[in-house]
Amino acid sequence: MNDSAELLDEETRFLSPKRAGQANRVYRGLREAIISGTIPLGTILDSSRDLESGYRVDHHVVAAALRGLAREGLVHLHHLGARVVDVPIQTAVKQTPEFVERAMRQRLADGVYKPGTFLPRTSTIAEEFGLAAPAFRSAIQPLVYVGYLVGSVFPRGTLVTLDVAEVQPEELLTPTASRPRQIPHTQRFAAFGESKNLRDWTEDHRCAAAYGVLHRRLVESGWDFQRALTTPLLL
Numbered sequence: 001m002n003d004s005a006e007l008l009d010e011e012t013r014f015l016s017p018k019r020a021g022q023a024n025r026v027y028r029g030l031r032e033a034i035i036s037g038t039i040p041l042g043t044i045l046d047s048s049r050d051l052e053s054g055y056r057v058d059h060h061v062v063a064a065a066l067r068g069l070a071r072e073g074l075v076h077l078h079h080l081g082a083r084v085v086d087v088p089i090q091t092a093v094k095q096t097p098e099f100v101e102r103a104m105r106q107r108l109a110d111g112v113y114k115p116g117t118f119l120p121r122t123s124t125i126a127e128e129f130g131l132a133a134p135a136f137r138s139a140i141q142p143l144v145y146v147g148y149l150v151g152s153v154f155p156r157g158t159l160v161t162l163d164v165a166e167v168q169p170e171e172l173l174t175p176t177a178s179r180p181r182q183i184p185h186t187q188r189f190a191a192f193g194e195s196k197n198l199r200d201w202t203e204d205h206r207c208a209a210a211y212g213v214l215h216r217r218l219v220e221s222g223w224d225f226q227r228a229l230t231t232p233l234l235l
Helices: 017-036 047-055 059-071 089-094 097-110 122-128 133-139 141-145 198-202 211-219 225-230
Strands: 044-046 075-078 081-084 149-152 157-160 188-191 194-197
Touching: 017 047, 017 059, 017 089, 044 047, 047 059, 047 081, 059 075, 059 081, 089 097, 097 133, 097 141, 122 133, 133 141, 141 149, 188 198, 188 225, 194 198, 198 211, 211 225
Parallel strands: none
Antiparallel strands: 044 081, 075 081, 149 157, 188 194
């Protein structure tokens, strides 16, 4: 179990810092009890009777904690509160997109999947996580979005890009929490003594990356613009 598990920012967005701390306490307490089996599978968690009074917190704090548990696949939300899933907990945790993304990031950081090599067949990895192939592909989309993985038509498969070798492990292990901001079309970038917007730079012969990759390098990874512009994506 991960004792440092925390709610996402969007799950505590409307809570004060104090109440966000309370929500994390409730979330971790329930999470530990569910995973250890102290709270059995299928149990109904009544948000008003069992949780608010038991933890001495308000409805909004409980709701935030339950959203975190639902994100992990540990409970199903309903109008009274939540119901603990009826499938084995470790299977439920492994099937969440967040778990899959973290696991895949860890494998990239550990060198299990090396830059310039192809991942094993999608169906093989998906089966390991107990998922259908489309669900697995959806779970790793954040890694595609930041340029760590890219689909290949010939040969067919998913390729680990050289970008993985260019980032620090702590950056590689940080899950994508939210959709990145967009770069305004009018924003200009300087390189080679010239200044152009991003779309114009992608049409320049000195640009070695497609628009989407260039955008991700600037927004997600904070690359220097000229380096982002001139570094090829693949081996």
